[in-house]
Amino acid sequence: MTNPLSTGATIGILGGGQLGRMLSVAASRLGFKTCIYEPGGDSPASHVANYHFQKGYDDLDALKQFAQSVGVITYEFENIPTSALDALEAIKPIHPNRTALATSQDRLTEKDFLASLGLKTAPYADVTDAASLEAAIATIGTPAILKTRRMGYDGKGQSRLKSPDDAVKALADMNGAPAILEGFVDFSHEVSVIAARSLDGAVSCYDPGENVHSDGILSTTTVPANLTSAQRTDAVLLAAQILNALDYVGVLGVELFVTPQGLIVNEIAPRVHNSGHWTQNGCTICQFEQHIRAIAGWPLGDGSRHSDVVMENLIGDDVLRIPDIAKTTDAIHLYGKADAKPGRKMGHVNRITGHAS
Amino acid sequence: MTNPLSTGATIGILGGGQLGRMLSVAASRLGFKTCIYEPGGDSPASHVANYHFQKGYDDLDALKQFAQSVGVITYEFENIPTSALDALEAIKPIHPNRTALATSQDRLTEKDFLASLGLKTAPYADVTDAASLEAAIATIGTPAILKTRRMGYDGKGQSRLKSPDDAVKALADMNGAPAILEGFVDFSHEVSVIAARSLDGAVSCYDPGENVHSDGILSTTTVPANLTSAQRTDAVLLAAQILNALDYVGVLGVELFVTPQGLIVNEIAPRVHNSGHWTQNGCTICQFEQHIRAIAGWPLGDGSRHSDVVMENLIGDDVLRIPDIAKTTDAIHLYGKADAKPGRKMGHVNRITGHAS
Numbered sequence: 173m174t175n176p177l178s179t180g181a182t183i184g185i186l187g188g189g190q191l192g193r194m195l196s197v198a199a200s201r202l203g204f205k206t207c208i209y210e211p212g213g214d215s216p217a218s219h220v221a222n223y224h225f226q227k228g229y230d231d232l233d234a235l236k237q238f239a240q241s242v243g244v245i246t247y248e249f250e251n252i253p254t255s256a257l258d259a260l261e262a263i264k265p266i267h268p269n270r271t272a273l274a275t276s277q278d279r280l281t282e283k284d285f286l287a288s289l290g291l292k293t294a295p296y297a298d299v300t301d302a303a304s305l306e307a308a309i310a311t312i313g314t315p316a317i318l319k320t321r322r323m324g325y326d327g328k329g330q331s332r333l334k335s336p337d338d339a340v341k342a343l344a345d346m347n348g349a350p351a352i353l354e355g356f357v358d359f360s361h362e363v364s365v366i367a368a369r370s371l372d373g374a375v376s377c378y379d380p381g382e383n384v385h386s387d388g389i390l391s392t393t394t395v396p397a398n399l400t401s402a403q404r405t406d407a408v409l410l411a412a413q414i415l416n417a418l419d420y421v422g423v424l425g426v427e428l429f430v431t432p433q434g435l436i437v438n439e440i441a442p443r444v445h446n447s448g449h450w451t452q453n454g455c456t457i458c459q460f461e462q463h464i465r466a467i468a469g470w471p472l473g474d475g476s477r478h479s480d481v482v483m484e485n486l487i488g489d490d491v492l493r494i495p496d497i498a499k500t501t502d503a504i505h506l507y508g509k510a511d512a513k514p515g516r517k518m519g520h521v522n523r524i525t526g527h528a529s
Numbered sequence: 530m531t532n533p534l535s536t537g538a539t540i541g542i543l544g545g546g547q548l549g550r551m552l553s554v555a556a557s558r559l560g561f562k563t564c565i566y567e568p569g570g571d572s573p574a575s576h577v578a579n580y581h582f583q584k585g586y587d588d589l590d591a592l593k594q595f596a597q598s599v600g601v602i603t604y605e606f607e608n609i610p611t612s613a614l615d616a617l618e619a620i621k622p623i624h625p626n627r628t629a630l631a632t633s634q635d636r637l638t639e640k641d642f643l644a645s646l647g648l649k650t651a652p653y654a655d656v657t658d659a660a661s662l663e664a665a666i667a668t669i670g671t672p673a674i675l676k677t678r679r680m681g682y683d684g685k686g687q688s689r690l691k692s693p694d695d696a697v698k699a700l701a702d703m704n705g706a707p708a709i710l711e712g713f714v715d716f717s718h719e720v721s722v723i724a725a726r727s728l729d730g731a732v733s734c735y736d737p738g739e740n741v742h743s744d745g746i747l748s749t750t751t752v753p754a755n756l757t758s759a760q761r762t763d764a765v766l767l768a769a770q771i772l773n774a775l776d777y778v779g780v781l782g783v784e785l786f787v788t789p790q791g792l793i794v795n796e797i798a799p800r801v802h803n804s805g806h807w808t809q810n811g812c813t814i815c816q817f818e819q820h821i822r823a824i825a826g827w828p829l830g831d832g833s834r835h836s837d838v839v840m841e842n843l844i845g846d847d848v849l850r851i852p853d854i855a856k857t858t859d860a861i862h863l864y865g866k867a868d869a870k871p872g873r874k875m876g877h878v879n880r881i882t883g884h885a886s
Contacts, residue, residue, distance in 0.1 A: 176852065179848075179851060179863050179865075180865065180867060193557070197554050197557065197577070200550070200554065200576060200577050200865065201861060201862050201863065202861055202863055203851075203863030203864070203865050203876065204865075205576055205865065218579075219557060219579050220553070220554070220557050220577050220578075220579075221577075222575075222576045222577075456858065456860045456879075456881055457860065465855070471855050471856045473855075473858075473860075474857075476858070478835065478836060478881065478884070479835060491536075494536060494560075495533065498822070498827050498828050499828045500831075501813065501830075501831035501833070503813045503814065503830075504558060504559055505558050506536050506558065506559055506560030507560070508557065508562065510537060519560065522813075524835065527835070527884050
């Protein structure tokens with residue numbers, strides 16, 4: 173794709189969750205139609221999209237039809253089968269690109285990539301069996317955390333080692349999946365940068381947000397984050413370095429630990445990110461529109477922040493508070509999910525706490 | 530409807546244009562599904578709605594099915610056939626109510642209603658034939674403007690009389706439709722108030738915007754409007770008076786002429802209004818969400834303005850400027866219409882011009 177996608181064209185989105193839903197809405201503002209590829213029915217994104225391919229990722233015919241019906245393809249989750257990506261990419265461009273996806277799909281590849289850029293990460297080691305875990309513990313020490321290399325999110329696929337005695341259980345928790353051992357980082361708080369890069373290489377970062385997790389799931393993001401001016405600059409520079417190294421097109425989320433020794437990269441997500449939801453009410457152009465602009469070959473929008481915001485996730489039964497929240501000044505964003513299961517992200521609210529200074 | 534509509538319910542919208550499109554998007558933020566009733570295919574609203582009844586307003590079976598499939602019904606245009614409204618209202622509540630619709634559908638009824646509240650309007654007189662037009666001219670004088678009582682919008686169905694000599698042509702322009710003659714008002718500028726009233730009678734008004742028209746179509750709305758503090762208060766009070774008198778539920782647009790003698794009501798529109806599009810980027814809760822909240826029986830949202838905004842309509846070929854506009858900080862809102870016909874509203878942009886003081 174060398175020319176910008178014209179308004180009226182259709183954007184293909186792999187995945188029908190809340191990120192796809194909010195991407196669809198943002199795309200509609202720019203006059204685009206959207207087509208969701210999602211095996212499940214009644215998905216959050218399908219409610220607001222023009223078209224829905226309710227097909228599996230192993231249905232090559234459906235994937236081909238989907239690719240032929242759209243102008244460009246993006247995704248809202250990382251764990252897309254390689255065979256599906258191969259079939260799609262043969263027909264239409266996929267943004268962000270396969271390198272970005274492959275890098276972030278695998279914790280070891282990701283850490284190696286970040287280290288190759290000279291960026292700081294938690295100490296880590298490849299773990300394939302009991303012997304390599306023992307060696308990793310000898311190098312990294314405990315406490316540490318064993319994580320599957322692939323498919324982990326929101327704290328799943330992880331096992332903590334308080335001492336070397338926990339090694340056997342932790343390895344069993346991996347269910348035979350390749351893993352990495354990560355040392356703990358002594359950080360004061362976590363921030364994230366939502367960064368965007370356009371097809372012509374322009375980069376724009378939103379102000380970093382400060383994240384608080386609960387039970388391994390993001391609970392709140394607050395902007396502005398508690399950072400020095402130098403830390404803010406570092407955060408933007410390292411995000412841009414990552415985007416450029418990946419020849420990235422779209423929005424990327426970069427999670428950072430703030431430590432006395434500087435910013436340490438926790439992980440990157442090659443997509444719009446939960447910690448960027450505050451941009452919907454804190455900026456004129458939100459992360460979802462920024463992503464659509466980038467993958468459509470449009471210029472990036474203005475990511476300036478006009479307001480201070482606290483974003484709070486509504487997890488499971490939190491959504492039952494909506495009647496009370498509706499009486500406040502909070503901006504409500506619900507995902508149209510029917511069942512408020514424990515741990516399920518049902519929506520979020522953005523509380524404006526003041527004008528940006 | 531005595532209980533608030535629960536998130537997950539479906540809201541029925543009559544009309545598939547850009548107002549229905551933006552109402553659908555706002556409804557999705559609150560977790561509602563939407564169902565559009567629109568005879569035309571590929572309509573702006575159907576792109577972002579869950580369901581679309583592509584049926585005529587004379588199809589009583591389709592209207593009944595539509596009403597049975599939704600929790601509440603609203604509309605994005607006024608000229609809905611009475612027989613359709615009767616069929617729908619027998620099954621589900623319609624907000625805003627029939628009184629509001631009947632009042633605003635007919636310029637004479639509207640003027641009589643406003644006069645009954647003691648509000649100022651342009652001088653007007655009922656015109657049914659040549660004799661009544663002659664009498665009207667004798668009372669009101671010229672210049673004046675003859676307007677059909679019903680079905681007029683964006684300057685259509687109107688004929689100007691520079692002198693009494695234009696009477697014959699003006700009457701012919703009405704094509705036999707009942708009309709009213711309106712005297713000209715010597716106003717300095719036009720402003721509008723976007724006002725909302727909830728099911729339990731709470732009222733909330735957005736800051737008035739100042740409107741500039743071109744060829745009878747709204748061109749720009751600027752907030753804040755050029756008004757004294759007393760005029761602002763008057764505008765809010767008269768809007769609330771209108772809402773309460775109509776036992777109104779939803780968002781109402783009130784167009785006002787600013788004159789040395791005070792504010793004169795030009796017309797009211799029982800729906801979200803083009804002159805309220807600035808709220809999408811100037812407020813946390815926009816007019817579309819405010820309308821959805823009201824008709825769903827939810828509390829009204831916070832209509833405070835955080836930014837100064839200039840809204841500019843993109844009419845016809847204006848939309849060809851989008852590639853250049855995309856390079857600016859303007860927020861783009863396109864309607865997904867394929868053909869940029871002259872006079873057709875294709876989208877709008879909101880330019881943030883500063884923090885609200």
